[in-house]
Amino acid sequence: MKQRILTGVIAAALFLPIVIYGGMPTVILAYVLATVGLYELLKMRKINFLSIPGILSFIILWVIMIPKQYQGIWSDFYYSKIELAILAVFLYLIYTVITKNRFTFDDAAFCIFAAVYAGIGFYFFYETRAAGLVYIFYSLFIIWATDSGAYFLGKAFGKRKLWPEISPNKTVEGSLGGVICALIVAVLFVIFTDIDAALLELMGITAVLSVFGQLGDLVESAFKRHYNVKDSGNILPGHGGILDRFDSLIFVWPLLHFFHLL
Known part of the structure; x- marks a missing residue:
């Protein structure tokens, strides 16, 4: 640790x-x-x-x-x-x-x-x-919130496995918890930053980004399971490789442009 x-x-x-x-x-x-x-x-x-x-x-x-x-x-x-x-x-x-x-x-x-x-x-x-710098921080915070919410709420309330063949520890309850935590971050960004989006618009986009961020994580897990490796690399001791850290954001950043949020 x-x-x-x-x-x-x-x-x-x-x-x-x-x-x-x-x-x-x-x-x-x-x-x-x-x-x-x-x-x-x-x-x-x-x-x-x-x-x-x-x-x-x-x-x-x-x-x-x-x-x-x-x-x-x-x-x-x-x-x-x-x-x-x-x-x-x-x-x-x-x-x-x-x-x-x-x-x-x-x-x-x-x-x-x-x-x-x-x-x-x-x-x-x-x-x-x-x-704009605000969009980078927005993307980072919603993914951090999604990951943290999925982990802690999944650990506390998780019962149903989300996708056991690919990532056995993830649960449906944890996934939903991650989305909820990301939505809280979206509300905070509307209140405290100059992000150019209305509250309902940003919450809708955030929900989709949170889901796709989790899918990006699962995609990387599928890669590693298919090729029988624990981590994508070892450049970040304790964290794995670059793809282990950026797998969700690789999905999120293009979608920000797809939704014309920027």
């Missing part, structure tokens, strides 16, 4: 000042987090990150994450992110032939999916920060 608390304090001391400052340091932080997250996914699949498929995955990731203000670079060459992604798909498929199916179609699909999964989540991390 001491190690978990110490890691959390150190991580917060590094993470929060960069996020508060914003701008290019936040973009760099997002790139670092996404790169480590993709490395963790490739490691689960036992794909060497220095192999051709691994390097290609990182290139796809970094292209996906190019900030809006720099996307004009590609238009100068008459290419878009979508066209570059299609090229990457062809290269993966060609590589399956070159390796005589030692690198399979399933491996190619995993590499592409992993890059998109990590890339989109962290791309919207710095896009959310660009929209």
